[in-house]
Amino acid sequence: MLTIFIQQLIERLGRDKVSQNETELFRHSHDESFHKPVEPDVVCFPENRQDVETIMGVARAFQVPVTAFGAGSGLEGQAIPIKKGISINFERMNQVVNFSPEDLLITVQPGITRLQLNKLVNRHGLMFPIDPGADATIGGMVANNASGTTAVRYGSTRDQLLNLEVVLANGTVIHTGSHAKKSSSGYHLTGMFAGSEGTLGIITEITLRLHGIPEHTVAARCTFDTPKACAEAAAAILHTGIPVMRMELVDADSISQVNTYGGYTFPVNHSLFFEFAGTKNAVEEEVKFAEQLMRELGCENWDIASDSKERMELWKARHELAYAYRHIKGMAVTSADVCVPISRLPELVVYAREVISKSGLLGGIFGHVGDGNFHTMVVFDPKVEGEKEKAEYTNEALALRAIELGGTCTGEHGVGLGKIKFQEKEHGEALTIMKQIKQLLDPDGLLNPGKIF
């Protein structure tokens, strides 16, 4: 039986843009997190902004929740339609609207993925550098203010935005900025919609900064005796002002897990992974300087690679890490995403190890230490009573400690479902203002209800 709002969607959008197919409902019920899947009532596949306006109109008329869905690669349940209703899939809105290489700007629809985008712009010597690992959609990355390994150099997705086109809950279409590189005109709505996780409006167009592809890239890897020593070495690099492209920590337990999972023999110690990029001369100077500094700080190995295949090989343990934890048969994984000022990073890394050890569960520490941002992965057996709670407790302890140290419970994954409980502690009275803004823009609570707050 078709409910009336679905009939309306079919009538107004056409049957091929509306699906209740079981596979589609299942695909839109979950992301890559361990949060409980919930199927939407229906999935819509808009092909342009007008389709999104139509969907929003039906949602308003029938008071049905609307949740945007990108690549489903989120880690905090943002795309799970926990109140059911309409899931909007943007895979048919993956076009370039306008590409201006001379301005280092591109305007895209939200459904284009970052690899699709880079394929298009790379041939012009340009890149969209933000790299969260997964091939997320640009819309999803904007909605969650994603970042990843290159944030140490380029910042987060929010920092790449010049303009957003947004369909509001009341049907109004706004643009939040312009194509000017900077502006002091009016309130900065672009920054507010970025990271709002689909709770304030549906983004239908995105104007992004692009960056030149560096001429030369060198990867490096070294190991230390303790994760604390890694964190301190990362801070030392930052203070030299070397504009590292990537700087990642992988702790010994995680290296060990990668070895087990992939049959590798990487040296089981706490490792720092680097990437340096720029003109050839500058990179060579930086690498030499970084090596000297790391050796002074007591690093045990210093391997480098400049050829693209060798670089991949050198970084393999970092790349395969998430899979190594996620693909243990029958087991589930929780992941923390804390971010603190770099000076507090060593103590938080030490604390993370303690908390994981106390839990008795398998787990590791890794992440973007150049930003003060790192993750834990803690593996639990959903069938064993109490294990999930123990795993979640590690996240909770870590998030609370990060907030106490002047940091945040989420550096890049977003709030979604998993970080709601820390919002009051982190934001205090500001949370009231955020809720009022939500109420102002979405008085009926139709946009991704149950997220952030």
Add this chain to the structure above:
Amino acid sequence: MLTIFIQQLIERLGRDKVSQNETELFRHSHDESFHKPVEPDVVCFPENRQDVETIMGVARAFQVPVTAFGAGSGLEGQAIPIKKGISINFERMNQVVNFSPEDLLITVQPGITRLQLNKLVNRHGLMFPIDPGADATIGGMVANNASGTTAVRYGSTRDQLLNLEVVLANGTVIHTGSHAKKSSSGYHLTGMFAGSEGTLGIITEITLRLHGIPEHTVAARCTFDTPKACAEAAAAILHTGIPVMRMELVDADSISQVNTYGGYTFPVNHSLFFEFAGTKNAVEEEVKFAEQLMRELGCENWDIASDSKERMELWKARHELAYAYRHIKGMAVTSADVCVPISRLPELVVYAREVISKSGLLGGIFGHVGDGNFHTMVVFDPKVEGEKEKAEYTNEALALRAIELGGTCTGEHGVGLGKIKFQEKEHGEALTIMKQIKQLLDPDGLLNPGKIF
């Protein structure tokens, strides 16, 4: 006669923090713009956040407007209390709250000026790089999202912010961020309060990113036959990816005005001013490459200087420019602040020259061409009927054209009084959302009324 709200302020703050002295009322009646001065009823000098809360409490109780005042160096009348009431001067709130050199972070009160701040942090090898020319307060720079000559490398003031403490109209005190370098937690209020020109709350603490002072700096200057050629040369430099520290245009008319004003003999042609900064080797490479490129594009001179005194000398025409226009006896000046995508810069510069020429007034073009942002200064005699209107028309024509080219009416000066008339054209329906946010946070309209909207 003291009105009751002023008596209340004196009672609750103490007499030494409240002034109705004529000199003070006059000082707080204007900024550096040509907008009509209006004196406040009273000036308050808070010494801490509690004093600001007290002032806000009295303002609420008596429904009196409150306008924040920094250094009075604004260019669009933001600090002019056009509805009278209370002017809050932050000169006694100019302390460092917390300095964490290892995190490249500092928390300051809003009344500290950028030169005071740099004096403190420079000795640690760090700097706050944003340079709007004037020795503005950090509070004023945040409120207007100021930038200036270094934005081409470091972005605007908004890009330097990690956290703001804000006293809201209803008396609530919020903090908008954390000390983490990046965050995906909650709505990005920091970005919204930055650039809100004191209309959403009173900022009482600011946490800023700092940057390392580059090891080596080289200044350069070259000239071209047309402003268009300068704009094209600026775009060409950007495309090479050279991270210029500063890149400024000064047109021939402005050079001529500087020569007249200061008795100099700078070559009267359209000039590009550069600063390159970094490690010695990198800078030398960059300068060599830039010179080659500029010569290929037909530049006529290429002068460089690396010694600090010689650099100052080389940049003199740029530094003295604003004074050269502002200090013509009996004359007033209007200033535009347009910003467009770099590819549209040459045509907008050509248009600016046409519009100024047609006005028959003395005027020049200069600015931060690396951002696509430039200013005009047009000199008029306030005593001659119609001259002010002609001067203002040049601004208006330019702002409208900038918006049509995908840009903004204000790249860095802010909206204040002068750019209100362009807000609807630039922001469209988004302006309604901005007004609703204003209404939400300041329902009685007490915070800097009459600005932005």
